[in-house]
Amino acid sequence: MTSARPASSGPSPSTAEQPWPVRTVSTKVAQWIDRLGSVWVEGQITQINARPGTRTAFLVLRDPSVDMSLSVTCSPQLLRDAPVPLTEGSRVVMFGKLSFYTGRGSVSLRVTEIRAVGIGELLARIERLRALLAAEGLFDPRLKRPLPFLPGTIGLITGRASAAEHDVLSVAERRWPAVRFEVRNTAVQGPTAVPQIIAALEELDHDPNVDVIILARGGGSVEDLLPFSDETLCRAIVACTTPVVSAIGHEPDSPLSDHVADLRAATPTDAAKRVVPDAVAEQALVSELRGRSAAALRNWVQREAHLVEQLRSRPVLADPLAGIDRRAEEVERLRDAARRDVSRAIAAESTAVEHLRARLTTLGPAATLARGYAVVQKVLGDNEPEVLRSVDDAPPGTQIRVRLADGAVRAAVMGRES
Incomplete structure (x- = not known):
């Protein structure tokens, strides 16, 4: 058993072959807008058209922040009975319901209450x-x-x-x-x-x-x-x-x-x-700053020149050689003292050397020979002569060398004496 398909409550979907007529579209738009119900709307009145003898007044309500407006209709009595006179530019709050007029395809807000926004509320x-x-x-x-x-x-x-x-x-x-x-x-x-x-x-x-x-x-x-x-x-x-x-x-x-x-x-x-x-004020400020800068520069140059003059007047810079001259005498005196000390040291050492020389001369063999002594040496061919210390080392015939104070002579041993 097959169930019957329920009958459609509205027209079938539109196609290129079966388009909706204008009355159907207008009716659907009116039905959708009618679902919105009544609303409160705030805006600014920019246009009022209330002709005498007419039953409907037309207004334009604009959003103050953006370029958007809405058509409004109401009873002329509603405008006349407003507690505050409504003019173009007034800020208001309206209560009404949107309506779509199928005859001319327009939307407007049919209002039943208008309240002016007072200064205190603003x-x-x-x-x-x-x-x-x-x-x-x-x-x-x-x-x-x-x-x-x-x-x-x-x-x-x-x-x-x-x-x-x-x-x-x-x-x-x-x-x-x-x-x-x-x-x-x-x-x-x-x-x-x-x-x-x-x-x-x-x-x-x-x-x-x-x-x-x-x-x-x-x-x-x-x-x-x-x-x-x-x-x-x-x-x-x-x-x-x-x-x-x-x-x-x-x-x-x-x-x-x-x-x-x-x-x-x-x-x-x-x-x-x-x-x-201000160009005049800025020019005056520039001139003032330029004068202050020039004065500051002059003062700085004067301070530095005074400092240089003070430095130049100091003795060490006024006469740079004065210090050397004062020290020259001291250097000369120290040099003479050093020379005297060196001379004394040399003289003392020379005297000591002379004393040592005299002692060496006195103790040396030359002085002994000068007093009449002689040194007898045994001649051994090409070898160096040897000093005779005993008569046993010089048998007769031995060649000897006798060294005297003023020279040396050669001799031969003739004999031995006890």
Whole structure:
């Protein structure tokens, strides 16, 4: 027994041979969107179209951080009964349900409740975002990049023909006439401000000729300065590789861009002064440093010349031979003393030699011979004569040699006497 296949609840899958008609696709899209249910949506109103006598008012709700918007419809009575007048630029929270209109293929949010976001709520959100960014370390001074001393090209993001642009350009050119600017005019308030500023920021950051970027705007209300406390813009400033100077509003104003930027300037004029050095002041500083350097060099030369003069005035350098002259007499005296000591030693030794010579002369054989004695030697042929010590060694006929004081004679033994 075979089971029956349940009947399909919808149309069969579309193919090139069996495509779905437009009504089927529109119906399916409407069904899927209807499943989302009611939602709360926050944004900024950029357009209000409520014609008298009509039953529907049309609005455009835009995301302040990105270039995205949503069509909104509501009852004109809902706009008239709002506790706070709703105008273009108002920040609101809406409650409604998305609807897909099959007739024209469009999506809109049909709202039944609109709440204006008050200043207190906006400030509370900014404080929560401030705490979040601080916890992530985006306000850490160690992340701040130093500004170049003399930037070649300065990027400027500001409103078109605004007082902030005029202040920055005029002050910078007055301080350093050769300064160059890359100006990007964007919206500085309203729903389109954040996307335009981020796009200009990225463009200038990728320009290799731009050395520093100034983000400038004049004063304004809290609502006017809201784009500069936007989280997306703050993170874009942190992501820049080029130093960014935030000059938003006046001194009391402190949007979050001031904290994440590399430098906070109180006003656009202050930003120009902090980024561009004053040519006159720098020239005066160079002249002052040159004068101080010349004075320091002169003082050093004078000190060294005085030291050289002191060295030259010292006796050893004023008369280098004076020391030798003073020592010459002492050397002469020591030489004479040495000569006398040597002479005395030689005389003493000569006397001793004479005494020894006299003693040797007295004790020697020559002195004995001089007194009449003689030395008798026996002649032995070619051999050396031998001294006769006994008459037994000289029998008669023996050849002898008699040595006297003044010479020697030869003789022969004639006989022996006792």
